[in-house]
Amino acid sequence: MNATPHVYVVDDDELVLETLDSVLTFAGFTVTTFNQAKDFLNADLEPDNSCLILDLRMPHMSGLELQRSLAERQIDLPVIIYSGNADVATTVRAMSGGAFTLIQKPLSNDLLIETVRDAMKSHQQLHEEKVRFIEAEKRLQVLSEREKAVARLAAEGLTATEIADRLCVSVRTAEAHKANIFKKLNIRSVAVLAQLVLMAGLKH
Numbered sequence: 001m002n003a004t005p006h007v008y009v010v011d012d013d014e015l016v017l018e019t020l021d022s023v024l025t026f027a028g029f030t031v032t033t034f035n036q037a038k039d040f041l042n043a044d045l046e047p048d049n050s051c052l053i054l055d056l057r058m059p060h061m062s063g064l065e066l067q068r069s070l071a072e073r074q075i076d077l078p079v080i081i082y083s084g085n086a087d088v089a090t091t092v093r094a095m096s097g098g099a100f101t102l103i104q105k106p107l108s109n110d111l112l113i114e115t116v117r118d119a120m121k122s123h124q125q126l127h128e129e130k131v132r133f134i135e136a137e138k139r140l141q142v143l144s145e146r147e148k149a150v151a152r153l154a155a156e157g158l159t160a161t162e163i164a165d166r167l168c169v170s171v172r173t174a175e176a177h178k179a180n181i182f183k184k185l186n187i188r189s190v191a192v193l194a195q196l197v198l199m200a201g202l203k204h
Helices: 014-026 037-042 063-072 088-096 109-140 145-155 160-167 171-185 190-200
Strands: 006-010 030-034 050-054 079-083 101-104
Touching (some): 014 030, 050 109, 063 088, 088 101, 145 171, 171 190
Parallel strands (some): 006 050
């Protein structure tokens, strides 16, 4: 991961590029600017610890088209739409495409810097949640389908008797499944099991 947060700016207005470069560099970010979307896509990008500030209306390739290209290429970084003339329909399309937010030009330097930091923080939190989900899901893959069913019910706080009744098995069988779950996952409490089930989305 980059030690210094990196902000990419794509805008066909050279004055905007110069202004944002100056403001964000002074705030402690590494800044790289592009006046065409295609140049950004052809660049050697570092998505980790990065953010994209993107204008909507540009020649050759619009901001929305660039946003779609990022999704198609699975380039995962937070996108801030920075526009002076976005209508409601365009705003909805940008947000539906995964943009963190849309802000109107001009914006105060302090609010711009705060928005960039918020975007990076939110994106990092989402990334960490995704990693936890994948790890929890991977751990639960060792369980059989019946054990997963028992795990879901145990995580909801049901007793062995209640689980047995719900799954139409004996209490002894429910207890055996529960013991196997704890052994396979190397855990000792229902609280830890509940956390794994929640993180893996097993309840859904």
